[in-house]
Amino acid sequence: MKSLTNPTDFPEPTLIAVNGVELEVFEAGRQNAGRPIVLCHGWPDLAFTWRHQVPALVAAGYHVIAPNQRGYGKSSRPAEVTAYDVEHLAGDLVALLDHYGYEDATFIGHDWGAMVVWSLTMLHPQRVNKVICLSLPYPVRGEMPWLEFMEAVLGSDYYFVHFDRQPGVADAVFDENPAQFLRNLYRKNEPPKEPQPGMAMIDLARAETPLGEPLMSDSDLAVYVSTFEKSGFTGGINWYRNLDRDWHLLADVDPIVHQPALILYGDRDAVAQAENLAKFVPNVEEIHFDSGHWIQQEKPEETNRAITQWLERHDTTQA
Structure with missing residues (x-):
């Protein structure tokens, strides 16, 4: 599979001390200082997930800041599970804005990164001027804590619940063969399949034959494999445990x-779309793609166009 990008073209990282940890931060477009946009990856992902978006956002006039968040890459990986709650994760992003001298920024999040962006916007609303989230809609806070609710509805083998109730089990499986797990996970055009008993993520990690087509080139996948071989998966999984x-x-x-x-x-x-999003996010616009979960990698040009056109409209109205 031919690569759309050359991994060596991605910005060189800098380690920045924030909020009691160090974050590995990839930055581009400093010439656009004053128009910050912060990109927040999900699980098990990296800042590298935004490799298709960074050049487009720089060209659109933004100072792009893409951290490997705590638990990922060369960023700090605290031992305490509670160090990965949304208060800490949001605090890292606030401190990152402070480091660059920004009062606020636009935040883009995918998957778990979207959860962090939604939470940041509620915890520190004055630091966020616009919100763009991919895949994960606003997390409605029901009457039961989220893991309790998932266990009651989806069972103890559901991977969110399993990560928490059986600490270390899935981590060890993923760490045993990161290349196989990541190869099997990062796919597109997968055929529909019936739910199976057991822990789906562990089964995926152990599957010898992946479904669908590779999402990324061998060279791009190698960036993920080499990174997770060094860092392991526990830091990112600890986000779920909170x-x-x-x-x-x-x-x-x-x-x-x-x-x-x-x-x-x-x-x-597979992530469910929100039915009542406008109740909690009244100024929201929704765009749908014929895509799987890894939207910004599977549909990079369409993603870039949607984001930059939306930003252009809202920057004009806010000016």
Whole structure:
């Protein structure tokens, strides 16, 4: 498979001390200082997931800041599980803005990165001017803590629950063969399949034959494999282990996201789309792609066009 990018073209990282940790930060477009946009990856992902978006955002006039968040790459990986709750993850991003001298920024998040961006916007609304989230809609806070609810509805083998209730088990499976797990995970055009008993992520990691087509080139996948071979997967999995803690931490915040927001959905994504998004995010626009979960990698040109056109409209109205 031919690569759309050359991994060596991605910005060189800098280690920046923020909020009691160091973050590995990839930065581009400093000549556009004053127009910051922060890109937040999900699990098990990296800042490199935004390799197709960074040049387009720089060309659109943005100072692009893409961290490997805590637990990932060469960023700090604290031992305490509670060091990965949304208060810490949002605090890292606030401190990153402080480092660059920005009062606020536009934040883009995919997957777990979207969860962090939604939470950041509720915890520190004055630091966020616009919200763009891919795949994961606004996390409605129901009456039961999230992991408790998932266990009751989806069972103890559901991977969110399994990560928390059986700490270290999945981590060890993924760490045993990162290349196979990542190869099997990063796919597109997968055929529909019936739910199976057991822990789906562990089964995926152990599968000898992947489904669908490779999402990325061998050279791009190699960036992921070499990174996770060094870091392991526990730091990122610890984000999941804080979901009930996060539910409690968000108890007293204003649940309404008042900022202009854009959500990009892949209609073949297993992540459920929101039915009542405008109730909590009144200034939201939704765009749908014929895509799986890895929207910004599977549909890079369409993603870039949707984001830059939306930003252009909202920058004009806010000017």
